[in-house]
Amino acid sequence: MGKKILLVDDDTDMLDIYKPVLEKAGYNVKVAYSGTEGLQVFQEFGPDAVFVDLSMEHFDSGFVLCHKIKQLPAGADIPVIIMTAAGHETGIRFSTQTSEEKNWIKADDYLEKPIAVHDLVQYLDDKIFRDK
Amino acid sequence: MTETSTKNILIIDDERGMREGMRRLLQMLGYNVETAETGSSGAALGIAKEYDIYFIDLKMPDISGEQVLLKIKTRYPEAICVIITAYASIDTAVNTTRLGAYQYIPKPFTPEELELLVQRAMDKRWYILEARRLRQERESRLLELVNEQSRLRTIINALDDGILVVNNEGQVVLFNPGFLKLMDIKTEIRLGQHILDFLHKDLREQIETLLVKPDTVTAIKQEIVVFPPANLVVMANITPILKKKSEMLGIVAVIRDITELKKLDLLKSQFINMAAHELKSPLTAIQGYLEMVVNKTLGDSPDTYENYMDRSLTRTKALVNLINDLLNITRLESGRVRREFVKTSISGIITECFKSLQDDIHQECIDVKLELDDKITIQADRDDIYRIFRHLLENAVKYNRKNGRIHVRMSKEGHYALVSVQDTGIGLKEDEKNRLFEEFFRAKNDLTRRIAGTGLGLTIVKKLVDSYAGKIQVESQFEHGSTFSIYLPIG
Known part of the structure; x- marks a missing residue:
């Protein structure tokens, strides 16, 4: 069984796109549609990495979910990557995070959508699971 | 010396021959002459208006010429009074010049002597009048100047913009209440006080920059946050006041409130x-x-x-x-909407909307019940009303459940047409209800996940309804359905 990936996004299309691609690449994938559901699935599923969309039920749901995962004993060392279409140039919150906020969120990385599907696989292989 | 009008002469003499002789002679010379035969009547006439020349006999039975002279001089200090006197009283006549008489003329005198005297007296009179005119002119100018200054002051004080003027040493020369308000200065400022004592750091630094480097002088624009984060933000335009090209007299700072901007x-x-x-x-x-x-x-x-x-x-x-909705919102907000107001039947438009939604209604097996009233019409742009109900009814279909119901009712409520659209859809939570009309707001939960929407539909509906001075109300119960009530003025 491959590594376990949790995808959290309120845009079902994004899940429909990434899930089969990651599965084809050998990952075991589960999805969740909101921050609340994301935390629940995280605890049940125990993933090796989590991708979280930033704006779901609230514009900063991704930040909150990431924070909560990192607070869990099982979540502290799990890479959490926050993704958003609100990148630097649209700048809703990404570019204005203070170091205090960053410490609170504790995200391992930030990715700007759109992320090409093969790039996502590449990203996992190269960056997240390179040494594992 | 030009004669602008006939000159007036008053002769006060109790001796008839002298009085009439002088009158004839002076009238021949073109003067307007009046006479009085007693001292008191002469004094009354002479005070009633100012004559160009007064001839006053020194010896009269009722009151003396000296008394008449005093009365006239008290009233008109610049009056030209000539005392007529006999040789016998020449000393007294000389004395009258001390009392302000212009000249005395001893009796008897020849017509030539009189003419010469009158001419000289008239010249003197002209100088007096001219001096008086110039004096008045100057006084009125001074008054104007004072008025002008206080007017300027009033205008400056009334300005919403703040104004501060300092001299080249950084001392306050002028400021207005707007300046104190916009810079939130609560302490009293005295003229001559140095800006270091009270001024906001950002503004002070800019003024000081100009003060110490007068050779590189250019105007400075500086945004200043007076109350952070953005409760009071001002733009300061700081400009040097230059004499000729090089010498700087001081600096003027104009402060404008840009908080709203x-x-x-x-x-x-x-x-x-x-x-x-x-x-x-x-x-x-x-x-x-x-x-x-x-x-x-x-x-x-x-x-x-x-x-x-x-x-x-x-x-x-x-x-x-989404792009269409965005354009619609921009169009509505620009206020440059061209509308064609016509008598519009709401029921007709609702029927039309339902026709275009027929496929979806059919597919979801939604039961539609319409209680429409053809008689209710409003004055409106048809496209606007179509947009309002198209968005509302589309939502009622989209957010409904399979085999759900939509119930549209119409009635007249006072001066308003009331249309309520009730659905048996997913409904709204309390906090969602409050944010419903926000741009891009969409209730996000398991039930709405697969429903496409721009988050702008209800924003547009609200803007449109508002633009007709109407009202929109929402009642909703989560997971049970919502009712949207639209009030539009009948007319």
Whole structure:
């Protein structure tokens, strides 16, 4: 069984796109549609990495979910990557995070959508699971 | 010396021959002559108006010429009075000149002597009048100047903009109440006080820059946050006051409140950020699907990708809708909407909307009940009313459940047409209800996940209803349904 990936996004299309691609690449994938559901699935599923969309039920749901995962004993060392279409140039919150906020969120990385599907696989292989 | 009008002469003499003789002679010379035969009547006449020349006999039975002279001089200090006297009283006559008489003329005198005297007296009179005119002119100018200054002061004090003028040593020369208010200065400022003593750091530094480097003088614009974060933001325009090219006399700072502008600016960028995010999201999905199709990521079978193409199409259509909605909102907000007001039947428009939604209603097996009233019409632009009900009814269908119901009722409530649209859909939570009309707000939960929407529909509906001085109300119960009530003025 491959590594376990949790995808959290309120845009079902994004899940429909990434899930089969990651599965084809050998990952075991589960999805969740909101921050609340994301935390629940995280605890049940125990993933090796989590991708979280930033704006779901609230514009900063991704930040909150990431924070909560990192607070869990099982979540502290799990890479959490926050993704958003609100990148630097649209700048809703990404570019204005203070170091205090960053410490609170504790995200391992930030990715700007759109992320090409093969790039996502590449990203996992190269960056997240390179040494594992 | 030009004669602008006939000159007036008053002769006060109790001796008839002298009085009439002088009158004849002076009238022949072109003067306007009046006479009085007693001292008291002469004094009364002479005080009633100012004559150019007064002839006063020194010896009269009732009151003396000296007394008459005093009365006239008291009233008109600049009056030209000539004392007529006999040789016997010449000493007294001399004395009268001390009392302010212009001249005395001893009796008897020849017509030539009289003419010469009158001419000289008239010249003197001209100088007096001219001096008086110039004096009055100067006084009125001074008054104007004082008025002008206080007028300027009043204008400066009335300005909303703040004004501060300092001299080249940084001492306050002038400021207005607007300045104190905008810079939030609560302490008293004295003229001559140095700016270091009270001025906001940002403004002081800019003024000091100009003060110490007068050779590189250019105007400075400086934004100053007086109350952070953005409760009072001002723009200071700081300009040197130059004499000729090089010498700087001082600096004037004009302070303008730009708080509202900053707020608008922030709202605008927030809107653009949101819009960009909302535009990018569907494109991200479309791009993802197309990449998979083009790269055959999941193998060669076309069947695998059919659903992806369908979804791409759906998202593309949604994107087009979003752009249309964005344009509609911009159009509504610009206030430059061209409307054609006509008698519009709401029931007709609702029927039309339902026709266009027929496929979806059918597919979801939604039961539609219409209680319409053809007689209720409003004066409105047809397109606006169509947009309002199209958005509302589309929501009633989209957010309904399978085999659900939609109930539209119409009635007249006072001066308003009331249309209520009730659905048996997913309903709204309390906090969602409050945010319903916000731009890009969409209730996000398990039930709404698969429903496409721009988050702008109800924003548009509200803006449109507001523009007709109407009202929109929402009642809703989560998971049971919502009722939207629209009030539009009848007319």
